[in-house]
Amino acid sequence: xxxxxxxxxxxxxxxxxxxxxxxxxxxxxxxxxxxxxxxxxxxxxxxxxxxxxxxxxxxxxxxxxxxxxxxxxxxxxxxxxxxxxxxxxxxxxxxxxxxxxxxxxxxxxxxxxxxxxxxxxxxxxxxxxxxxxxxxxxxxxxxxxxxxxxxxxxxxxxxxxxxxxxxxxxxxxxxxxxxxxxxxxxxxxxxxxxxxxxxxxxxxxxxxxxxxxxxxxxxxxxxxxxxxxxxxxxxxxxxxxxxxxxxxxxxxxxxxxxxxxxxxxxxxxxxxxxxxxxxxxxxxxxxxxxxxxxxxxxxxxxxxxxxxxxxxxxxxxxxxxxxxxx
Numbered sequence: 001x002x003x004x005x006x007x008x009x010x011x012x013x014x015x016x017x018x019x020x021x022x023x024x025x026x027x028x029x030x031x032x033x034x035x036x037x038x039x040x041x042x043x044x045x046x047x048x049x050x051x052x053x054x055x056x057x058x059x060x061x062x063x064x065x066x067x068x069x070x071x072x073x074x075x076x077x078x079x080x081x082x083x084x085x086x087x088x089x090x091x092x093x094x095x096x097x098x099x100x101x102x103x104x105x106x107x108x109x110x111x112x113x114x115x116x117x118x119x120x121x122x123x124x125x126x127x128x129x130x131x132x133x134x135x136x137x138x139x140x141x142x143x144x145x146x147x148x149x150x151x152x153x154x155x156x157x158x159x160x161x162x163x164x165x166x167x168x169x170x171x172x173x174x175x176x177x178x179x180x181x182x183x184x185x186x187x188x189x190x191x192x193x194x195x196x197x198x199x200x201x202x203x204x205x206x207x208x209x210x211x212x213x214x215x216x217x218x219x220x221x222x223x224x225x226x227x228x229x230x231x232x233x234x235x236x237x238x239x240x241x242x243x244x245x246x247x248x249x250x251x252x253x254x255x256x257x258x259x260x261x262x263x264x265x266x267x268x269x270x271x272x273x274x275x276x277x278x279x280x281x282x283x284x285x286x287x288x289x290x291x292x293x294x295x296x297x298x299x300x301x302x303x304x305x306x307x308x309x310x311x312x313x314x315x316x317x318x319x320x321x322x323x324x325x326x
Contacts, residue, residue, distance in 0.1 A: 006222055006280040013216060014278060016207065020068045023204045027064040028057055029195070030188035037179040037293060038065045038153075040272040043216050046176025046265065047132055047152040049117075049167075049297060056181045058155040062113045065153070067204035069213070071110035072147065078120035084127035091140045102139055107131055110147050114154035118164045125171055128152060132174040149213065169300065176265045177290075178297040216275075223271035224281040228326035230267070233287060237263045239319045240299050248322045250315060253305035258298040266294045284325050292316050 017039070024035055034050070038061060041048040050058045059075075066073035076087065089105035106112070107128070117125065131137050132152055136145050154175070157164075172178075184192060239246045241257030270286045277286075292313055299312040 006219075006224075007278075009219060010275060010278055010280060013219065013275075016212065017276065019207045023068045023207060024061070024064045026204055028061050029191045030184050031057070031061065031181065034061055034179055034181055036273070036276055037177055038062070039276060040269055040290070041151065041153070041177060042069070042149075042213070043220055043275065044176065044268050044272050045149045045151060045217060046268070047174060048154070049172070049175040049178045050153065050155045050181065051158050051178065052155075052181030053183075054157060056183070058181060059113065059115055062111075062153045062155070064204055066111045066113070068207045069111065070206045070209045071149065073111045073113070074106045074109035075113040075115060076106055077115050078117050078124070080119060080121065082120045082124045084124055087124060087127045088131070088137045089139050100140070102142060102144075104139075104144070105137075107137060108144070108146060110149055110151065112150075112152045114152055116156060117154040118156045118167055121165055122168055125165070125167055129168075129171055129174065132171070149210070172297050173259055173261055175297060177269065177293040179293055180296075220268070220272050220275050223274050223279075225267060225271065226281070226326075229270075229282055229284065229287065232284065232323070232326050233263060233266050233270070235323045236287070236291060236295075236319060237266065239323050240295065240315070243319070243322075246319070246322045248318060250318055253302055253308075253310055253315060254299060255302045256300040258295050262294055262298050266291055269294055288320055291320075 020039065021035060024038070028035065037048065037050075040046070042065065050062070052058050063073075063075075085105065087105050087107050089103050089108070091100040092103050093100055114128070131146060131150070135148070135150055136143055138144075152175075156167075183189075235246070237258050237260075239248065239257075240254065240262075243250045243254065266287065269290045270282045273286045273290045274280075274282045279286075295316050296312045299315055301310065301312060301315070305311075305315075
């Protein structure tokens with residue numbers, strides 16, 4: 001497809017994008033990066049992990065996003081007593097007939113809000129592995145396909161670790177982006193106070209149907225990525241595994257680098273970011289902007305890094321300083 005033709009199609013979708021942002025803005029004040037991240041996940045059908053201290057509207061943001069889409073939405077509150085069958089379903093024995101019947105769990109919805117996902121034991125978290133990767137669930141001897149789209153939008157609290165269970169690395173890697181939410185500024189907090197304390201809640205409208213979503217998904221895949229930028233993406237990911245090859249003395253801080261999923265998701269997320277900014281092509285800045293969200297949960301740090309209070313975002317910053325930009 002010609003760039004000019006692709007640009008026309010991008011412009012046609014902007015009214016739709018602006019309408020979705022406007023509806024989410026009825027609930028969420030500020031947090032532009034979070035809104036962009038939510039839309040990137042939606043438009044690429046990628047799972048999202050959202051981390052922030054209590055009270056920053058993580059759950060409200062996901063509820064607002066789900067309300068703009070004409071899709072089945074289900075909130076699951078993760079707790080220590082949750083069982084895998086409570087998520088995916090189970091076989092139920094029927095004494096009268098001697099047969100078994102399948103009772104499907106809440107995972108059989110388009111958009112799943114896994115609220116405080118790290119409060120459930122590892123066996124429950126692992127029950128999502130097949131669903132998040134293959135888009136299917138196995139109950140007993142039967143395999144069932146999940147609806148399309150299928151998105152897991154999970155939240156977790158970074159400060160209250162008592163009674164929580166670290167997410168398995170295999171599951172963390174299945175999240176396309178990890179979004180970090182920070183406190184609002186004074187102006188935003190004043191607006192939040194006004195809305196919550198003095199105004200009636202706004203009703204969010206359905207904006208996007210499944211056909212429109214699939215059109216956007218296809219359109220994003222056609223965003224142009226130059227061959228040099230493809231090499232740049234690969235270099236960034238390889239630098240997390242072999243920093244010495246890029247003249248960086250940070251190998252002692254990295255236990256494991258990013259997996260090949262990082263390369264796939266970084267390319268796709270960069271195209272989605274370009275789409276949100278009405279461009280038919282990806283720029284190096286698009287990659288730099290979205291890369292921390294793709295990489296921060298895929299770089300496993302050593303004890304030395306933790307002892308010296310070095311974060312994965314600082315490691316990513318050093319990588320950007322060292323890897324040559326095309």
